[in-house]
Amino acid sequence: MSGSQPALTFKILAECGVSKARTSLMALPHHVVETPVFMPVGTKATLKGLLPDQLEAMDCQIMLGNTYHLGTNPGPELLTKAGGLHKFIGWNRALLTDSGGFQMVSLLKFAEILEEGVTFESPYNGSKMLLTPEESIKIQNAIGADIIMQLDDVVSVLTTGPRVEEAMNRTVRWVDRCLEAHGRPEEQSIFPIVQGGLDENLRRDCVKQLTQRKVNGFAVGGLSGGEAKDDFWRVVNLCSGLLPRDKPRYCMGVGFAADLVVCVALGIDMFDCVFPTRTARFGCGLVETGQINLKQKKYALDFRPIQEDCECSTCKRYTRAYLHSIVTVETVACHLVSVHNVFYQLRLMRDMRESIKIQQFPQFVRKFMKNMFVDSEVPKWIREALSAVNISLT
Ligand SMILES: [Zn+2]
Incomplete structure (x- = not known):
């Protein structure tokens, strides 16, 4: 796209005078996205059972593609030849790709995380393979999404002890390798991912380190993995309060309607989840x-x-x-x-x-x-989360 435009500009249109909710225009090379926004997930860049035309007709502004699937098939060489994923699948609006790391760790049996990257056994021929931060960015540069994600060190949110801190610090080291390897910074924005599990000090430390990097937006990762809702909203609220006001905040893997409403109140701008299509x-x-x-x-x-x-x-x-x-x-x-x-x-x-x-x-x-909650009490965690941002339900 145009070389003079930055890869992302973020303009806040209005802020809720009570809670932390805000609505903004996030201008990306392929589309100006209105936030708060929900991004449907297309596993191989097609939503299961939906056509790009239909998504456009319902004013879907940005969708998410999984790098792990796209990187394996069709693969980066073919996507480069095709002129990027937008052209290949006939989708003219914005795209975001994940790093591929989460898919590997969650889908593949023998994934192992080393300083160099994520090693795993190829699901196709059983050979040992390695996904490094550099390789993840190389694939995402070939896919050409407007927003791309750093490779992060993924641990289960239920993990405790020194492994959580190790993963947080490695995630910070890896974001620097991703930024260094980035081949298309004028057209694509890398979002770093705030990690640190349920530990408030680690989350604070992670935000502090990541906000020193020159990036256009931030993601909060490592949630929606079976943690108590009470822990979930407190981490979201903490991170959104520490992240800069003038950049988009993306909470990964959130898609239940009530969770979306709560997280918007807590100041989150972007969401993705397979839930709506999976449950269908x-x-x-x-x-x-x-x-x-x-x-x-x-x-x-x-x-x-x-x-x-x-x-x-x-x-x-x-x-x-x-x-x-x-x-x-x-x-x-x-x-x-x-x-x-x-x-x-x-x-x-x-x-x-x-x-x-x-x-x-x-x-x-x-x-x-x-x-x-017409037939039941509003859950306590929702009341408390909303009350933390001055919204009382009574
Ligand atoms: Zn309907």
Whole structure:
């Protein structure tokens, strides 16, 4: 794209006068993204069951591709020849790629982390392979996403002891190797990843070190791995408070609607998760009270759409009864429910952005939580998280 434009500019449009929520324009080479934003995950740069055209039609502004899958197949050489992933898959808007490290550690049996990089056994021929910070950036430079992620040292959030500190410090060393290896800094922004598990001092130290680097945005990593929700929100709140106000903050792996609302209140701008499309494959549609499982018999004669006021192409044309009749039989059912679920997430983010602009975000949060927990108490962690940013639910 244009050589004179920086790879990312971030302009805050409005800030909630009560909580830490804000809405911004994040200008990337391929698209100006409105935040807070949810990024659907396309494993091989296609969302399971959705076409780029459909995503554009529902105003999806940025999506995420997995470097591990793309780096193996089609691979960096082919992607370079194809002119990058945008061209290859026909997606003209913004893209973000992960580093590939998390996928390796979570998917592959014999992954091992050394100072040099992540060693693993090739799932194709069993040979020993090594993903270094330099190699991860080389692949991500070939893919050409607008935002790329540093390779980080991934530990389970439930790990304790010296390993957490080692991983945090190695993550900082690796970000320097990534920045050094970066071949396209005018077109792509590397986001470093704040690590440090559930340890407040390590998180503080990590933010302090990472904010000394010249980067355009930051991610908070190592969460959504089975930790208590009470720990989750406290780490998010701590990190968002320490990270600079004038750069985007991305909380990795968050996608449940209630979590998105809480994290926006805590000052997070970007999210990604496989949840909306994964749950669609199990026949579950997202609604304002959570999700409904369309496989259940009670939907056999339910002639309402998945959600009554939804404007997605699925809800305009199809009933719960129809979806129930095909949901485990026909692949088109997975497609139709995925369309709705991604639309639901995008609409939720749009509604939050609008409410922040007109200084109605706390009211939005109260209404959202009332609907989501219509039959039950709002969980204590949500009350406490919101109360930490001055939003009371009563
Ligand atoms: Zn819908």
